Amino acid sequence: MSDAVLLICGPFSAEERSRLEAAHPSAHAAGPEEIADLPEAVRAGLRAVAYKGHAPFGGGVMDALPALGVIANYGVGYDAIDVAAADARGVKVTNTPGVLNDDVADLALGMMLSLSRNLEAGSQLVRSGEWAERALPLNRKFSGGKAGIVGLGRIGREIADRLAAFKMEIHYTSRSEKDTPGWTWHADPVSLAREVDWMVIALVGGKETENHVGTEALAALGPDGVLVNISRGSTVDEAALLDALEQGTIGGAALDVFLNEPDIDPRFRALENAVLQPHQGSGTVQTRRAMAELQLANVTAFLEGRALETPVN
Secondary structure, eight states: OOSOOEEEESOOOHHHHHHHHHHSOEEEESSGGGGGGSOHHHHHHOOEEEEOSSSOBOHHHHHTOTTOOEEEESSSOOTTBOHHHHHHTTOEEEOOOSTTHHHHHHHHHHHHHHHHHTHHHHHHHHHHTOTTTOOOOOOOOOTTOEEEEESOSHHHHHHHHHHHHTTOEEEEEOSSOOSOTTOEEESSHHHHHTTOSEEEEOOOOSGGGTTOBOHHHHHHHOTTOEEEEOSOGGGBOHHHHHHHHHHTSSOEEEESOOTTTTSOOGGGGGOSSEEEOOSOTTOSHHHHHHHHHHHHHHHHHHHTTOOOSSBOO
C-alpha cells in the first residue's frame, strides 16, 4: 500500500493541485475513467477523492477504491456523482455551496443586460468604425419588467434580490411557497412562464430536473420572453429551446450552460437572439479559490475524523 490517502481527480489548476498535494499525501487521475488503471497498492490506500469535472463518477468507479470514504466535489452542482451509489457504499459526498452564489448571480444579470441592450453588437459597432455611418437600433428596457426564477434556492434568491433592485416584479417556482412578501409563487414552470418576461433557470442538475423546462413552458413564455440558464444544460429541453429560438416562438436566450459542453450543438452559433457564455458562472479568481479551499476543508475534516463542512448525503 502506498502513502497516498487522497486522489486528486480532474482538471485542477496548478495552484489548486499544489494546495491539495501540500495538505495530504496524494495520487492523481485525469478523470474517473483512469482510476481503475492506478496500481492496486495505490488504490487500496485512497480514502478521499477531490473531484473536479463533469464525467460520470458512478458505483463502478467507487468500487475501484475499496477504502473510499468521501468524494469532495469542486462546485455546487454534483450531478456527475452517483449519490445513491455512494450511499449504498457508505461514501459521503460534499460540494461547495454558498461561496459561488454572488458570481453566478452577477453573471446572470450581466447576460440579461447584454441581451436587452444588445451590448455585443454595440461594442462591434464602435470597434468597426461604423458608428459614424449607422446607429445601433433601439433596444429593450431592462428595469421594471417581470422576472421568473425557476428554483428559488441560494443562487436563485441572489438573482431575484438583484432583479428586485432593478424594480422588477418577481415570480418564482420552488418545492413550496417561501416567505417572500410581494413575490408570487407558482407551482410549475408553465404557469410561471405565462406571467413573466424573463425566465431564469436556477435549478440543481441531475435526473430529477432533466428537461424541467420544456416545450410547453417555452410556448407559454412567448415571442417576447427570454430564457436565462445558469444551472445545467440538462434542465431545459435543448432541442425545443433551439427550435423556439430559430422560429421566434421565444424572444431570446442568455445561456452559460449547454448539453455536451464544450462541444455544443452548432445551431447555437448561428443565433442572433442569444447571448452565449462558456460556463463561466463561478469564474473569478476569488470564488474559484474559495471553492478550492472549501473542497480541501471537507477532505481534511473527513481524514481527521471531524464533521464535514458541507455534506450532500
